[in-house]
Amino acid sequence: MGDGKLLVGRPVARREDVTLLRGEGRYTDDLTPDSAAHLVFVRSPVAAGKIVALAAAGAREMPGVLAVIDADTLDAAGVKPFPSPAIPPHLLVGDLHAPTFPALARDEVHHLGQPILAIVAETLAEAMDAAEMVDLEFEDRPANTDLTKAKGGPAVWPTASDNRIFRVELGDAAATQDAMDTAAHRVTRRLSINRVTAVSMEPRGAIGSWDAETGRYVMTSGTQATHRLAEAMAAQMGVPEGDVRVVSENCGGTFGMKNGGMPEYPPILVAARQLGRPVRWIETRSEAFLSDPQAREQVAEATLALDAEGRFLGLSVDVVAGIGAYANATSLLSSFNNIASVTGVYGIPAIRVAVEGVHLNTQTTAAYRGAGRPEASFIIERMIDIAARETGIDRVELRRRNMLQPEELPRKTALGYVYDSGDFPALFDRALQAADWAGVAARKQEAQARGKLRGAGLAYTIEIAGGPPAKPMPEYASATLSPEGCRLMLGTGDAGQGHDTAFAQIAADAFGLGLEKVSLFSGDTGVVPKGTGSFGSRSLGAAGSALVHVCEDLIAQLSVHAARHLDAEAEALTFGDGTFKLPGTNRAITLESLLAEDDLTVSAERWEATQGPSFPNGCHITEVEIDPETGEMEICSYTALEDIGKVINPLLVAGQIHGGIVQGLGQGMMEAIRYDEDGQLLTGSFMDYAMPRASDLPFFNAQTASVETASNTLGTKGVGEAGTVGALPVLSSAIADALAPLGVDHVTLPATPSAIWEAIRAARK
Known part of the structure; x- marks a missing residue:
């Protein structure tokens, strides 16, 4: 650059946007070769049943049909079921029930939309026509789709007692019970969190091919974690690691959902090898509602114990999580792996948490933006609001009395997280001021004069990023410098976060x-x-820190070459602003000149982990107005202050926070996957599954308060999950505050106009 102005910390516009906005992005479907055959799936129309007849002869005889893939075909090709998920032994109580998870059903089906056959044809239309010719008959069985009745409902698997998959326990049960016994106040509440689906802009899909020369599969599919997906597919295909190559160019959103193996992928690869040509599958939006992993569904029984002055003494939480008929690699982890976030930013001395995962005749759940953090934060922040209502202590004051102070950090929480940095009280005060909390009462009065109920909500949340706590996962980064410029290579994938801009800023x-x-x-x-991949707000901390070290390695390499030009020892040189200098002299050479004059190409790489996880934290405040006659709600304002450590690019940060908030508010206001008692999907299209639009949302006042962490070289904490983690509890807080004059202290999510109206009607009765 030569102007002495650093790019890191500046709002550099995303370099990738010009291409994407012109429609020139290369997504999975855009990469389909002309020679590709087309694959469609025959899926189960029932949620639970035995297959008593399956006749595909008619499909095989249809024009253009190239192959019909069934479970026997996969067995003959050496395809294995999904590996059973694992739970750390020190957390698991009792047995883990992990039934065999096949790619294609053979004798029984356990959820609506379970794939049974794959039909491959020359064209998509021919494949779809052939699928209509498959004759299927089932012996229906009772379905279990209601989480609140899962334990006493029909058995999804006869081998699973009470439909239980697992039970994990964390914390100190004895100390927590002592806290409950000595508390002046105990507040207990049942809190439900609704099931949602990711609804990525680009539906799932994959193009499979077989490379006869190298003897390996190639799969093109949108994902944030190509290496993880390749490893999972190699295991499932029964081939050595490295024999499945995964390619992902542009990816139109995954939010964690596309980061692992899926039932659809093995049939695609098997068909490609059998036919000796590429095979393509791109799901329709309706198919996505049936086949994409879902997320979040939980019911929690929580008790918060306080002393007479409102100091938190203990927290007890029992969670039942609806997993689904099967479990994949992230299904179980999402329900308990980040539950330690339930501690919040508060000095709670004793906590015990138990999480039980249960089978339902539904699609499986998986990681989705936040992966357990929004659920945990929702529990603690709602319990604090409810405790404030029951004790008569102002909810701002109640949080202040229990919030950890900067001088108490680093601090190991009752559930084992070590908060290394932050100034929670200062950020809290700054957020209250930014949102004009002092003016809330006046705005409520003004709304009341118009016949509206206005409420203000607040939530202070914290989540782990870049974990797991004991041993963060490594990430790969390399850089090659030549006279043409700098080429970076990263092991973490981009699904819209702006990697091409942020990492280029660091290297530049x-x-x-x-x-x-x-x-x-x-x-x-x-x-x-x-x-490793992009998930859990880890990319910048892990790959960014590795990249910084790669850059340092290259400067050290080039110092030797620069020393020859400057007639000096390499150790005596300094480097800055693109120039090697010998202090005390006017001798200098720029990096670009050095590369050009010596025609140099130098490379370095790192595969390393950070020193530990980081803990992004922030305060969200929102205000809503509710029409008491209709239940209709308007979000009037939204303020979010986030401590994400060092900021590389403020524009990218704002985009991540805004997007996360919208996803959290969408779940809080309208999104919900619903099944009827027979396991049929009631929300199978955008006619029934509502998504937030711009008109549903206010402008966001998103700010950052950067307290750098020492857990990674860059000092960044991560921002990908932050907006979603804060949005879910803060919206519930605002709705409860608006309805407080009617005696309502909580509305079960999603807080649709109907749900709010029902709560108002019940209160008036």
């Missing part, structure tokens, strides 16, 4: 290059040798 500053001189490549396990 490190080398003193213009941003246009830096290019980034990721998303191909055949080119990038290692990788």
Whole structure:
């Protein structure tokens, strides 16, 4: 650059947007070869039943049909079921029930939409026509789809007692019970969290091919974690690691949902090998509602114990999580792995948590933006609001009395997280001021004069990023410098976060290059040798820190070459603003000149983990107005202050926070996956599954308060989950505050106009 101005910390516009906005992005379907055959799935029309007849002869005889893949075909090809999920032994109480999870059903089906057959044809229309010719008959069985009745309902699996998959326990049960016994106040509440689905802009899909020369499969599919997906598919295909290459160019959203193996992928690869040509499957939106993993569904029984002054003494939480008929690699982890966030930013001395996962005749759940953090934060923040109502202590004051102070950090919480940095009280006060909390009462009065109920909600949340706590996962980064510029290679994938811009900013500053001189490549396990992936707000901390060290390694390499030009020892040189200098002299050479004059190409790589996880935290405040006659709600304002550590690009941060807030508010206001008692999906399209629109939302006042962490080289804490984690509890808080004059202290999510109106009607009775 040469102007001395650093790019890191500046709002650099996303470099990738020009291509994407012109419609020039390359998503999975865009990469379909002309020679590809087309695959469709025959899926179960019932949620629970035995297959008593399956006749595919008519389908095989249809024009254009190339193959019909069934469970026997997969067995003959050596395809294995999904590996059983694991739970750390020190957490597991009793047995883990993990039934065999096949790619295609053979004798029985256990949820609506379970794939049974794959039909491959020359064209999509021919494949769809052939699928209509498959004759299926079932012996129906009772379905179990209601989480509140799961334990006493029909058995999803005869081998699972009370439909239980697992039970994990954390914390100190004895100390928590002592806290309950000595408390002046005990507040107990049942809290439900609704089931949702990711609804990514780009539906799932995959293109499979077989490379006869290398003897390996190639799968093109949108994902944030190509290496993880390749590893999972190799295990399922029964081949060595490295024999499945995964390619992902642009990816139109995954939110964790696309990061692992799926039942649809093995049939695609088997068909590609059998036919010796590429095979393509792209799901329709209706199919996505049936086949995509879902998320979040929980019922929690929570008790918060307080002393007479409102100090928190203990917290007891029992969670029942609806997992689904089967469990994949992230299904179980999402329900309990981040439950320690239930501690919040408060000094709660004793906590015990138990989580039970149960089978339902539904699609399985999986990781979804936040993966347990929004649920945990929802529990603690709602319990604090309810405790404030019952004790008569102002909810702002109640939080202040229990909030950890900066001088108490680092602090190990009752559930084992170690908060290393932050100033929770200062950020809390700043958020209250930014949202004009002092003016809430006046705005309520003004709304009342118009016949509206106005409420203000607040939530202070914290979540783990870049874990797991004991041993963060490593990430890969490499850089190659040449006279043409700098080429970066990362093992973490981009699904819209802006990696091409943020990581280029880091490298451009490190080398003193213009941003246009830096290019980034990721998303191909055949080119990038290692990788973990983008999830849990880990990318910048893990890959960014590895990249910083790569840049340092390259500067050290080039110092030797620069020393020859400057007639000095390499150790005596300094480097900054793109130039090697010998202090005390006017001798200097720029990095670009050095590369050009010596025609140098130098490379370095790192595969390393951070020193520990980080803990993004922030305060969200929102105000809503409710029409008491209709239950209609308007979100009037929304303020979010987030401590995400060092900020690399404020524009990218704002985008992540805004997007996360919208996803959280969508779940809180309208999104819900619902099944009827027979397991049929009631929300199978956008006619029934509501999504937030711009008109449903206010402008967001999103700000950052950066307290850097020492857990990684960059000092960043992560921002991907923050908006979603805060949005869910703060919306519930505002709705409860608006309805407080009627005696309502909680509305079960999603808080649709109908649900709010029902709560108002019940209160008036």
